[in-house]
Amino acid sequence: MQILAGPLPPLHIRAVGDWPADRIDPDGYLLLADEMQKQLALIASQVVYLPKENIFTQATVAKYIYLICKGTVRVSHQLEDGRSQVVAFYNAGDPFGLQESGVYLNSADALTECYLVRVPLEQLHSLCDREPRLQKVFLVGAMAQLRMSQRHLLLVTHQRIIKRIAGFLLECSCQMEGFDARQSVLTLIMDRTDIADYLGTSIETVSRTLGKLEEQKLVRRLDARRLQLDIPGLQRVLQQ
Amino acid sequence: MQILAGPLPPLHIRAVGDWPADRIDPDGYLLLADEMQKQLALIASQVVYLPKENIFTQATVAKYIYLICKGTVRVSHQLEDGRSQVVAFYNAGDPFGLQESGVYLNSADALTECYLVRVPLEQLHSLCDREPRLQKVFLVGAMAQLRMSQRHLLLVTHQRIIKRIAGFLLECSCQMEGFDARQSVLTLIMDRTDIADYLGTSIETVSRTLGKLEEQKLVRRLDARRLQLDIPGLQRVLQQ
DNA sequence: CGGGACATTGATACGCCTCAACACTCGTGG
DNA sequence: CCACGAGTGTTGAGGCGTATCAATGTCCCG
Numbered sequence: 001m002q003i004l005a006g007p008l009p010p011l012h013i014r015a016v017g018d019w020p021a022d023r024i025d026p027d028g029y030l031l032l033a034d035e036m037q038k039q040l041a042l043i044a045s046q047v048v049y050l051p052k053e054n055i056f057t058q059a060t061v062a063k064y065i066y067l068i069c070k071g072t073v074r075v076s077h078q079l080e081d082g083r084s085q086v087v088a089f090y091n092a093g094d095p096f097g098l099q100e101s102g103v104y105l106n107s108a109d110a111l112t113e114c115y116l117v118r119v120p121l122e123q124l125h126s127l128c129d130r131e132p133r134l135q136k137v138f139l140v141g142a143m144a145q146l147r148m149s150q151r152h153l154l155l156v157t158h159q160r161i162i163k164r165i166a167g168f169l170l171e172c173s174c175q176m177e178g179f180d181a182r183q184s185v186l187t188l189i190m191d192r193t194d195i196a197d198y199l200g201t202s203i204e205t206v207s208r209t210l211g212k213l214e215e216q217k218l219v220r221r222l223d224a225r226r227l228q229l230d231i232p233g234l235q236r237v238l239q240q
Numbered sequence: 241m242q243i244l245a246g247p248l249p250p251l252h253i254r255a256v257g258d259w260p261a262d263r264i265d266p267d268g269y270l271l272l273a274d275e276m277q278k279q280l281a282l283i284a285s286q287v288v289y290l291p292k293e294n295i296f297t298q299a300t301v302a303k304y305i306y307l308i309c310k311g312t313v314r315v316s317h318q319l320e321d322g323r324s325q326v327v328a329f330y331n332a333g334d335p336f337g338l339q340e341s342g343v344y345l346n347s348a349d350a351l352t353e354c355y356l357v358r359v360p361l362e363q364l365h366s367l368c369d370r371e372p373r374l375q376k377v378f379l380v381g382a383m384a385q386l387r388m389s390q391r392h393l394l395l396v397t398h399q400r401i402i403k404r405i406a407g408f409l410l411e412c413s414c415q416m417e418g419f420d421a422r423q424s425v426l427t428l429i430m431d432r433t434d435i436a437d438y439l440g441t442s443i444e445t446v447s448r449t450l451g452k453l454e455e456q457k458l459v460r461r462l463d464a465r466r467l468q469l470d471i472p473g474l475q476r477v478l479q480q
Numbered sequence: 481c482g483g484g485a486c487a488t489t490g491a492t493a494c495g496c497c498t499c500a501a502c503a504c505t506c507g508t509g510g
Numbered sequence: 511c512c513a514c515g516a517g518t519g520t521t522g523a524g525g526c527g528t529a530t531c532a533a534t535g536t537c538c539c540g
Binding site for chain 1: 485486487488489496497
Binding site: 016019077100143156 | 256257258259317319320321323325327338339340341342345346368369372375376378379382383385386387389390392393394396397398399403440478479480
């Protein structure tokens with residue numbers, strides 16, 4: 001981890017689907033007004049993490065809220081029985097660092113090189129009290145996170161794995177970077193273990209299911225990480 | 241549905257695990273200051289729903305946010321393939337009515353007789369802009385919902401159904417009314433279909449799994465809706 | 481050329497979904 | 511008082527999908 005000097009980059013928060021939409025840009029991001037940005041700059045700092053680097057660990061004291069400027073973060077939860085469940089993959093515009101009773105609920109790791117803005121929790125609280133518009137930004141962010149979490153729930157409760165995988169690929173092609181819409185080629189940032197732990201299955205089944213989808217000509221594996229998708233075909237899988 | 245005249249009852253919002261805790265009572269509820277309560281009373285109204293009555297339907301225009309004073313609400317989502325997934329069971333102190341792009345994401349139904357406070361969304365937005373402390377209440381509420389949603393995710397991703405059921409029973413005994421701690425008897429408010437749709441399984445499997453737990457002396461079925469629990473024993477199931 | 485990390489493929493066992501039949505409780509009405 | 515039906519919960523038999531263990535394949539880097 002490395003702390004960057006200098007001013008914060010322009011910040012935006014994912015707010016897809018929020019309404020009424022004040023200051024939401026066409027892509028569903030809420031932009032921070034200059035004034036808020038300045039005040040945040042007084043307490044926040046920009047940090048960089050390398051791929052595979054741990055950002056924070058579940059059950060340790062929660063000091064910061066993070067906001068992603070660039071990169072992808074995996075947030076996961078270790079259960080008592082040893083299983084690891086990926087709670088979410090976060091991208092630019094997503095806030096993360098959910099805490100309960102002063103400790104982090106999950107662990108966070110950088111999947112790619114990540115540029116983050118790190119805001120000390122205590123100071124954020126007092127700043128939000130002084131600057132209600134900033135609080136609104138975080139409220140909108142929290143509700144966006146709640147929608148994402150519920151979508152994830154609907155995804156993992158599909159009994160058939162083929163639906164989970166199809167839904168996952170569609171989700172990636174919508175809300176992630178690394179999807180070339182013209183070629184319809186998705187470049188995955190995560191490995192098979194991450195996908196399996198996100199969908200609640202095993203790496204072998206992920207691999208086999210991609211095989212099934214390839215048989216049905218809905219997916220073509222250019223290599224392990226690059227998939228050519230038949231988007232309408234995958235959507236049809238979810239409807240059966 | 242029936243609209244009640246007269247003043248609003250005292251309102252509180254579930255905020256378990258929030259920190260730093262300003263004005264959070266021992267049970268984890270955030271109490272609304274009198275002033276906010278008064279302002280809310282100007283735009284909100286108290287409504288009553290009978291058991292099994294529909295409160296709102298997925299994909300219809302979202303006009304209100306609801307806050308539960310008393311009773312239990314089932315929020316569920318219908319998927320394209322016909323499956324119904326219960327997103328959450330909500331109790332006193334929980335806000336619900338999540339919307340995306342102006343329409344409800346899920347459907348809500350009363351499980352018991354429900355006393356709710358219904359707040360028009362548009363007026364709530366402008367009131368929140370004038371009264372930041374109210375906005376903070378909703379922010380805290382949204383984060384509590386996010387924690388609940390993530391717990392639910394961890395529950396339904398247990399591969400073994402016996403863990404899902406054990407976890408579900410423990411969850412009910414913690415955060416729901418209808419658990420007599422002295423006798424360790426849990427009275428379920430929902431039927432087998434609701435449980436199955438909450439855990440992503442079938443009613444038959446719910447029934448059989450309760451049978452398994454009964455063989456292991458971790459549960460005793462007094463009748464279909466009343467279960468005597470061995471709490472430590474159920475916790476042990478989750479650890480294996 | 482080796483080693484390690486990651487992905488795929490194969491064989492097997494078993495847990496759960498499905499369909500089906502049956503038990504139970506409750507209200508209604510004969 | 512009993513008969514009937516609907517709604518709900520339980521139990522049984524069978525087939526299928528997926529987890530698991532194991533082996534093999536592939537890529538990258540030293």
